[in-house]
Amino acid sequence: MKIEGDIDYKKQIERKELELSALLEITQAINSNLPEDSLYKIFNFTLRSNLHIKKLALFVFDKVWSCKVSFGTVNNYQKTKLDDRVKMVKNIHRMTEFENCDFEEFDLVIPVAHKSDTLALVFVGGFENGNEDNLRFIQALSNIIVVAIENKKLARQQLEQEAFRKELEIASDVQRFLFPDKLPNTDRLKVEASYLPHDRVGGDYYDFIPINANQFLICVADVSGKGIPAALMMSNFQASLHTLLRQTPNLTEIIEALNYQVLDSAKGEKFITFFGAIYDLKLKTMVYVNAGHNPPVLCDHTGMRLLEDGCTVLGAMHPLPFINEGFVTDLESFTLFAYTDGLTETANESNQEFGLQSLMDYLKDNSHKDLQTIHNDIIINLDGFKGRNAYRDDITLLSCRVQ
Numbered sequence: 001m002k003i004e005g006d007i008d009y010k011k012q013i014e015r016k017e018l019e020l021s022a023l024l025e026i027t028q029a030i031n032s033n034l035p036e037d038s039l040y041k042i043f044n045f046t047l048r049s050n051l052h053i054k055k056l057a058l059f060v061f062d063k064v065w066s067c068k069v070s071f072g073t074v075n076n077y078q079k080t081k082l083d084d085r086v087k088m089v090k091n092i093h094r095m096t097e098f099e100n101c102d103f104e105e106f107d108l109v110i111p112v113a114h115k116s117d118t119l120a121l122v123f124v125g126g127f128e129n130g131n132e133d134n135l136r137f138i139q140a141l142s143n144i145i146v147v148a149i150e151n152k153k154l155a156r157q158q159l160e161q162e163a164f165r166k167e168l169e170i171a172s173d174v175q176r177f178l179f180p181d182k183l184p185n186t187d188r189l190k191v192e193a194s195y196l197p198h199d200r201v202g203g204d205y206y207d208f209i210p211i212n213a214n215q216f217l218i219c220v221a222d223v224s225g226k227g228i229p230a231a232l233m234m235s236n237f238q239a240s241l242h243t244l245l246r247q248t249p250n251l252t253e254i255i256e257a258l259n260y261q262v263l264d265s266a267k268g269e270k271f272i273t274f275f276g277a278i279y280d281l282k283l284k285t286m287v288y289v290n291a292g293h294n295p296p297v298l299c300d301h302t303g304m305r306l307l308e309d310g311c312t313v314l315g316a317m318h319p320l321p322f323i324n325e326g327f328v329t330d331l332e333s334f335t336l337f338a339y340t341d342g343l344t345e346t347a348n349e350s351n352q353e354f355g356l357q358s359l360m361d362y363l364k365d366n367s368h369k370d371l372q373t374i375h376n377d378i379i380i381n382l383d384g385f386k387g388r389n390a391y392r393d394d395i396t397l398l399s400c401r402v403q
Helices: 002-031 036-050 084-088 132-176 227-247 251-266 355-366 371-386
Strands: 055-062 064-071 108-114 117-125 189-196 204-210 215-223 272-280 285-291 297-300 303-306 326-328 334-339 395-402
Touching (some): 036 064, 036 132, 055 132, 084 117, 108 132, 117 132, 189 204, 189 371, 204 395, 215 227, 215 334, 227 251, 251 272, 251 285, 297 355, 303 355, 355 371, 371 395
Antiparallel strands (some): 055 064, 108 117, 189 395, 272 285, 285 326, 297 303, 297 334, 334 395
């Protein structure tokens, strides 16, 4: 009996040494920053060789449950789907406790938890010496592996979020440089702009560009899509517009060139709506092109009108099927109000849009007010109209007054 006891004791010592060696190997592998697949292979080998487990399936939760390690099983658990109810498993259970279970060929299920979350489930069966020490070792080894992989995943997510944050900062800076630093505010000429981004980076653009002593261009544009690609695309568009305007004041030529540039850079996957108008202070005339944009409202001594002449959106086709320049004469004093579709398409809690008519109704009675008051009134009206609804899109307001 004494000899047999010594042998059992030596076996226990040897098993503990193997377990410690296995834990050390796992720890070194984690510290060496080995990839997840390598950690799972070490986990597989350690349990099969040290504990002689004949069946095992390790399921890990990463957005969905998936089988990361399996061996010795009759069924192919790589394709087995688990639902979120398995997160309720907090203790070791015998599989006989579950009825109509897909895991009947296993003996036990061992949960791996971190804080209050169940991160993984280890299904085991047919291993020798299935005592509590072996179960504790399986649970400890699984916990070390799964938590290490979870930490690697969190670290990777943090790196990705930091990279995305830097991209957003760059895109925000790019978009900020799109807008003019200063807008005119003289007795003769006033320009006011308001920009309400839906997100940190949007796709709206407005500008005021002096051409010479008598002429200036005022414009507003909106690119399909949002985020960093939209901001970068609009940055290219702005640079192209400024370059073209230095070469020619002909709006038709500028629109044709802009259309080609947008189509060439976006390959037809995005398009830009654009309204641009050149006003001549000396001749008192306005030439404009509306490229599929929401029609601005022009208020002058004749009343109110929508500026709709132009062409289709830019970047959809080349060449453009038509370009019709709008031309307004005898325009000595006026107020021009332009905007992007985020204004008129803002919806209330009944899913009704603010619409063009609401804007027209306001301007009919208030176009004489100073431009900043007009913008503030419209934004306040819009905020009250939408109620608890969120804004759907960026909103840009741009107004110009000559008197």
